[in-house]
Amino acid sequence: MILVTGATxxxxxxxxxxxxxxxxxVRALVxxxxxxxxxxxxxxxxxDLTAPETLAPALTGVESVFLxxxxxxxxxxxxxVDLVAAHARRVVYLSANAPAGTPTFHADVERLIRxxxxxxxxxxxxxFAANTLGWADQIRTGVVRWPxxxxxxxxxxxxxxxxVAVHVLTSAGHNGAAYTLSGPARLTQAEQVAVIGRAVGREVRWEDQEPQEAREALLTAWGDAAFVDGALKAWGRLVDxxxxxTPTVERLIGRPALPFEQWAADHVADFR
Structure with missing residues (x-):
């Protein structure tokens, strides 16, 4: 039995x-x-992962957990983590390869799991390609303003x-491995917007936004000034x-990683 958290x-x-x-x-925690x-x-x-006392029924009889x-x-x-370790034999944790300087909780969770x-x-x-869904409302107007x-x-x-998660959950030889995953090519944020525009059949242009202006919006959304400032700094570093x-996706599952153009085509309805 495999338990999948974040199943929806x-x-x-x-x-x-x-x-x-x-x-x-498969058992889905929802x-x-x-x-x-x-x-x-x-x-x-x-x-609910934020209420650990609710988790025992989901973990009963489980061998592996996607966390x-x-x-x-x-x-x-x-x-x-303590509950998962008490019930299951293996955990596959969805961590992150965060840009240097980005505040992240993933290192702490990894430490607990180790x-x-x-x-x-x-x-x-x-x-994540899916993070560009945050531009959906702006895509519909034809202009994306972001730093x-x-x-x-x-x-x-x-x-x-x-x-990759399914491959790791269903095959041997991955214990103690940390796999850095990426798409097959780099695109600037402005290029990402152009790709989405072509997919939806609409011309969409990019306008650079001042980071301070974006900071105010992100503070409203996230509420943590240190996290917002660290994220903006890390995003800015990605310019240079x-x-x-990485070739990891193809090495593990035997086919190239899907290009951003495919992701945009799969998500056309989300931008219309």
Whole structure:
């Protein structure tokens, strides 16, 4: 039995679907089983990672766990990691390959997992292609205003992260591995917007926004000044120090990582 947390999220829903499609026993941790819309044969169990006392039924009889931590505090994951280690033999943790200087809770969660005694594998994707969904409203207007148009990232399709997770969950030889994942090529943020525009059949132009103006909006959304400032600094660094491109996806699953153009085509409806 494999337990998938974040089972209705961008990555988790693909992990669930791919595992179920392979005929494996899958249990999905969800807040509301009635609204989860899971593939046939997947067992939905109600639970919440931020309320560890709800997790025991989901972990009973589980061998492996795909773990997505939803909070900004890594230390808060301690009781969840302890429970997973007490019930399961292996955890695959969706971590991050964050740009240098970006505040991240993932290092703390990784540390907790290493110290728990459970067999582990860490997946460290860089920029998620799905994060560009944050521009959807602006894409519809034809103009995207955001800082650092020349910041360059190797964005990864969530389907590729899921495919790697499924491979690791269902094959041997990954214990103690930390895999850095990326898309197949770098694109600047301005180029990403142009790709999305072509996919939706609409000309979309980029306008550089002053970082201070973006900071005010991000403070409203995130509420943590240190996190916002660190993120803006890291994004700015990507102008001169582009995100790395790694061959890990192809090495693990036997096909090249999906290009951003494919991701945009898969998400046309989200931008219309």
């Amino acid at each position: 999220g961008n990555v988790g829903r693909h992990v669930v679907a791919q595992l179920a499609g392979a005929g494996l026993r 807040r509301d089983p009635g609204r989860a819309d899971l593939p046939e044969g997947v067992e939905a169990v109600k639970g 997505v931590w939803p909070g900004f505090s890594g230390e808060a994951a301690r009781p969840v 110290g728990s005694g459970i067999n582990w594998t860490f997946l460290r994707p860089g920029g 650092y148009g020349q910041a360059s990232r190797s964005l990864i399709h969530e389907k590729d992260i899921a495919a 120090e582009p995100e790395e491109v």
